[in-house]
Amino acid sequence: xxxxxxxxxxxxxxxxxxxxxxxxxxxxxxxxxxxxxxxxxxxxxxxxxxxxxxxxxxxxx
Numbered sequence: 001x002x003x004x005x006x007x008x009x010x011x012x013x014x015x016x017x018x019x020x021x022x023x024x025x026x027x028x029x030x031x032x033x034x035x036x037x038x039x040x041x042x043x044x045x046x047x048x049x050x051x052x053x054x055x056x057x058x059x060x061x
Contacts, residue, residue, distance in 0.1 A: 002029070008048040010041070018051055 002008065004021050008031060017034035024030075027043040041048060 002048060002050065007051045007053045009051045010039075010046065011049050012046070018053060019048075020053075021048075 002021055002024070004023055006021050008019050008021060010016050010019065010031075010033070013036070016036040016039070019031040019033035019036075019039075022030040022032050022038065024043075029041040029043050029048065030038060031041055031048070032038050
């Protein structure tokens with residue numbers, strides 16, 4: 001179960017990069033992605049993948 005503040009990746013949009021959950025209201029999840037900005041995700045349609053943030057200064061995967 002995900003919660004605000006956790007880091008995630010969108011399984012179909014790896015180009016969006018690492019995202020951090022901003023809020024969750026029902027099945028609506030607002031995520032701030034490093035390369036796509038804030039995006040509203042329907043949790044009933046997309047299963048976000050938990051991710052560990054890269055340490056500061058490390059290259060992103």
